[in-house]
Amino acid sequence: MSATSNPFANTARPAKGAEVPDIKDDLLGHDLLVTGPTKPGLSSTFEAPHQPWPTHPLDTAVRIAIMGLHGGAGATTVATLLGTGATEVGQSWPVSQNAWTGSAWPIPVIAVARTDHTGLAAADRFIRSWANGHLTGSQLSTLVLIEAGPRTSDARKKATKRLLRMVPRGTHIPWMDSWLDAPPDPARLPGRIKRIIKLLNTPTP
Known part of the structure; x- marks a missing residue:
């Protein structure tokens, strides 16, 4: 069977080089990032949830922690794109926890979710x-919301913003x-995604 007749061949993938x-991005326009409160307690409008978010200790310090907020959030994709x-x-x-002092070592955390109702x-x-x-x-360094589909409702756009x-x-x-055909290749990304990844690799001070 020739490559052109193989139904499993990824003919839509761009040629190497x-x-x-x-x-x-119809949601953010030219902006790559938007900003908000730099630390907890700066706004009185956020009612506490009935069940606080779970926490867990890490045995070793990491440079940047990528945290999925639900199953299928896209945390693996973001971690792959950010690299080492x-x-x-x-x-x-x-x-x-610092093994010598027992005190917490503040890890920059990137939280990831999809823009469907679950995320x-x-x-x-x-x-x-x-x-x-x-x-x-x-x-908390950054919240990354990954679009869940090719089209989104006005209500979900408003919630995402x-x-x-x-x-x-x-x-x-x-x-x-x-990305439905193959995992994203960090070496072959649209310019906007490259610029976002560069910013994510620079955690907030």
Whole structure:
């Protein structure tokens, strides 16, 4: 069977060396990041959730912790794109204990969720836990909301924008249809995604 007649061949994948076209973001426009409260307690509008977000200790310090806020959030994808030093830590808030002093080592945490109803609800609960001071010992760096489909409703757009501005930094990754065919290749990304990854690799001070 020839390559052109093979139904499993990924004919849509760009040829090696071909330029990857850039993408636009209808949600954030030209902005790569939006900003909000730099630490908990700066806003009185976030009602605490009935169940605070779970936490867990880490045995070793990591450069950047990537935390999924629900199953299928995209934390593995974000960790892969960030490369060496980005560690996926599951769905609990990570706290690294210094083996010598017993004190917490503040890890920069990137929280990741999809923009479907499950992801937005999880992000809302997480942010309210953080804003009410329930998540200590580490530092929330960025909330990453990954588009869940090629089209989204006005209600979900509004919710996504609201959540991104409730944290120190928020960013949005548009729908990437090519990521359904194969895992994202860090060496072959649209310019916008490259710029976002560069910013994520620079945690907030």
